Amino acid sequence: MSRSRGRFGVHGGQYIPETLMNAVIELEEAYNKYKDDPEFNRELTELFNDYAGRPSRLYYAEKMTKDLGGAKIYLKREDLNHTGAHKINNVLGQALLAKKMGKTRLIAETGAGQHGVATATAAALFGMECVVFMGEEDTKRQALNVYKMRLLGSEVIPVKTGTATLKDAVSEAMREWTNRISDTHYCLGSVMGPHPFPTIVRDFQAVISKEIKQQMLEKEGRLPDVVMACVGGGSNAIGSFYHFIEDEGVELIGCEAAGRGVDTAETAATIATGKLGIFHGMKSYFCQDEYGQIAPVYSISAGLDYPGVGPEHADLYDRGRAKYVPVTDDEAVDAFEYLSRTEGIIPAIESSHAIAHAIKLAPTMDKDKIIVVTVSGRGDKDCAAIARYRGEDISE
Amino acid sequence: MSRISEAFKNGKAFIPFITCGYPSLEATKEIVKSAAANGADLIELGIPFSDPTAEGPVIQEANLVALENGVTTDKIFDMVKELREEVSVPFVFMTYANVVFSYGTERFCQKCQEIGVDGMILPDVPFEEKEDFVPTCDKYDLDFISLIAPTSEDRIAMIAKEAKGFIYIVSSLGVTGVRSEITTDVGALAAKVKENTDVPCAIGFGISKPEQAEKMSQYADGVIVGSAIIKLIGQHKDASATAVGEYVSCMKKAIL
Numbered sequence: 342m343s344r345s346r347g348r349f350g351v352h353g354g355q356y357i358p359e360t361l362m363n364a365v366i367e368l369e370e371a372y373n374k375y376k377d378d379p380e381f382n383r384e385l386t387e388l389f390n391d392y393a394g395r396p397s398r399l400y401y402a403e404k405m406t407k408d409l410g411g412a413k414i415y416l417k418r419e420d421l422n423h424t425g426a427h428k429i430n431n432v433l434g435q436a437l438l439a440k441k442m443g444k445t446r447l448i449a450e451t452g453a454g455q456h457g458v459a460t461a462t463a464a465a466l467f468g469m470e471c472v473v474f475m476g477e478e479d480t481k482r483q484a485l486n487v488y489k490m491r492l493l494g495s496e497v498i499p500v501k502t503g504t505a506t507l508k509d510a511v512s513e514a515m516r517e518w519t520n521r522i523s524d525t526h527y528c529l530g531s532v533m534g535p536h537p538f539p540t541i542v543r544d545f546q547a548v549i550s551k552e553i554k555q556q557m558l559e560k561e562g563r564l565p566d567v568v569m570a571c572v573g574g575g576s577n578a579i580g581s582f583y584h585f586i587e588d589e590g591v592e593l594i595g596c597e598a599a600g601r602g603v604d605t606a607e608t609a610a611t612i613a614t615g616k617l618g619i620f621h622g623m624k625s626y627f628c629q630d631e632y633g634q635i636a637p638v639y640s641i642s643a644g645l646d647y648p649g650v651g652p653e654h655a656d657l658y659d660r661g662r663a664k665y666v667p668v669t670d671d672e673a674v675d676a677f678e679y680l681s682r683t684e685g686i687i688p689a690i691e692s693s694h695a696i697a698h699a700i701k702l703a704p705t706m707d708k709d710k711i712i713v714v715t716v717s718g719r720g721d722k723d724c725a726a727i728a729r730y731r732g733e734d735i736s737e
Numbered sequence: 738m739s740r741i742s743e744a745f746k747n748g749k750a751f752i753p754f755i756t757c758g759y760p761s762l763e764a765t766k767e768i769v770k771s772a773a774a775n776g777a778d779l780i781e782l783g784i785p786f787s788d789p790t791a792e793g794p795v796i797q798e799a800n801l802v803a804l805e806n807g808v809t810t811d812k813i814f815d816m817v818k819e820l821r822e823e824v825s826v827p828f829v830f831m832t833y834a835n836v837v838f839s840y841g842t843e844r845f846c847q848k849c850q851e852i853g854v855d856g857m858i859l860p861d862v863p864f865e866e867k868e869d870f871v872p873t874c875d876k877y878d879l880d881f882i883s884l885i886a887p888t889s890e891d892r893i894a895m896i897a898k899e900a901k902g903f904i905y906i907v908s909s910l911g912v913t914g915v916r917s918e919i920t921t922d923v924g925a926l927a928a929k930v931k932e933n934t935d936v937p938c939a940i941g942f943g944i945s946k947p948e949q950a951e952k953m954s955q956y957a958d959g960v961i962v963g964s965a966i967i968k969l970i971g972q973h974k975d976a977s978a979t980a981v982g983e984y985v986s987c988m989k990k991a992i993l
Binding site: 343344345346354355356357358359360361362363364502503508509512515516519520521522616617618619620621622627629631632633634635 | 786787788790791793797801804809810811833834835836837838839840860861862863864865866868884885886887888889890891892896907910911912
């Protein structure tokens with residue numbers, strides 16, 4: 342019998358240094374103790390509702406629907422959460438768990454800065470010390486979020502190694518965790534890394550699909566035909582999919598960042614271009630060369646600029662339960678502008694990847710069909726970068 | 738008995754770590770020969786990985802430079818094959834799981850046997866995941882080396898009982914790199930390992946000076962040095978063989 346824990350099909354596991362093994366075992370034990378504990382869940386629900394502003398709205402995008410002339414489009418508004426993205430769901434859960442475990446310090450990686458800001462926020466709320474690792478390249482792309490984290494009392498460490506993006510921030514956070522374990526919880530931001538992180542993060546994000554299901558039944562009296570979300574590591578996507586996995590009639594679509602295209606080297610579309618590998622604590626699909634060296638991936642979106650994908654997504658793909666489509670920078674930027682103009686909602690550039698696919702898909706579907714698109718975050722942070730992409734230089 | 742056990746028959750073992758292809762594969766060959774001639778009992782050969790999460794800045798940089806210079810797993814196999822004709826000390830590959838997995842674990846292990854490599858160390862494969870690799874290693878007479886860390890505690894017995902070749906005792910928390918002081922109670926850690934196995938154990942992480950090596954050798958059967966050697970190579974570049982040879986000789990004397 343295999344000793345490996347936390348498998349999704351062949352994916353997942355715990356590929357980490359021995360130094361960290363007791364830390365992840367301790368985390369798993371604590372999580373198993375608290376996940377069904379009524380008091381823990383009462384505290385978490387209170388934080389979700391009163392602090393983060395849940396439940397988030399399920400909004401019927403009528404103008405967009407009519408403009409595209411096909412399936413009815415609903416937007417799951419995770420952008421309306423406190424701190425402006427779905428990341429807060431996971432962070433409040435993990436910070437509460439860390440507090441119960443007696444940890445006094447949080448460390449985190451961040452790409453676009455949304456997870457870093459959410460972690461810094463929770464650390465401020467819980468009175469914990471916080472250190473966020475962020476690729477130096479990303480600190481430039483997302484300067485506003487760096488300022489916010491510092492404002493919230495966190496230390497931000499720019500990571501200069503490798504491609505100086507999200508994967509290097511994860512590596513550096515893991516290195517820091519092996520250095521200081523006893524008082525520190527690594528608040529991992531996506532459904533990736535070693536077990537139990539993919540499960541813990543998924544469970545905390547599953548509130549998204551739980552709400553979608555309930556809200557959809559209230560509004561339409563039935564389940565949607567399609568649920569779609571953008572996928573980097575995949576936390577907002579798994580959160581949006583989770584309670585629909587057993588509902589075979591609901592199609593699940595993850596939108597990956599294709600960067601300049603899946604036929605170029607400048608892409609981060611893991612399922613489209615990657616192969617099975619072992620990295621950052623998990624077995625899953627990774628963009629890599631023939632010798633297993635991790636590829637220096639690229640996307641306009643700092644939050645999707647990651648060479649791997651969470652193990653549960655890899656398994657949903659293997660089983661054919663979810664499908665994954667690549668969306669280019671150009672398509673995402675068009676969608677960013679389209680949603681702003683059409684619905685008065687400025688989506689994060691990450692979420693714009695999902696919007697872009699909805700724009701393609703909706704007109705091909707009948708008017709009595711329903712698509713739910715998760716808007717994982719708001720786009721304020723991206724305005725300067727998108728302006729630059731369009732050749733306009735604005736100062737923030 | 739594997740060839741690795743021979744490494745521990747010449748007093749306390751001195752085990753240098755060398756990143757293959759840093760700064761070039763030709764330089765690596767000369768460095769390995771010089772280390773072996775000057776008293777290295779076993780040599781850890783690092784196959785560079787793009788994202789070495791268990792390494793500190795010095796070895797990270799060596800990995801990066803080697804990869805930028807176009808080093809690949811196949812080129813390293815060729816180099817080791819040539820080295821084997823001149824050097825008889827045991828060789829152990831140290832790399833990351835994805836390098837072996839992506840090459841094909843079976844193909845990788847077969848190749849190791851063919852070129853005379855005796856074991857492998859994968860710092861991102863703990864006890865719970867080793868079944869991905871151990872049966873194939875066994876098939877090709879490779880020892881899959883187990884690591885034990887200061888945080889292992891109740892896991893020590895379980896790991897030690899299944900250990901092969903030698904046990905790599907990680908002296909400190911954190912990543913590889915030179916430390917002025919090792920604060921962990923390594924003596925107690927090594928004693929607990931020895932209660933559970935007869936497999937020799939060697940201590941690594943943070944050791945650079947002869948005094949440190951001498952102290953560590955009192956607790957274990959060998960001492961592993963990586964970053965300090967990579968630093969030397971960084972200073973002497975393609976002419977590192979002599980400097981590394983002198984260093985190895987000095988360290989081996991300190992632990993004899």
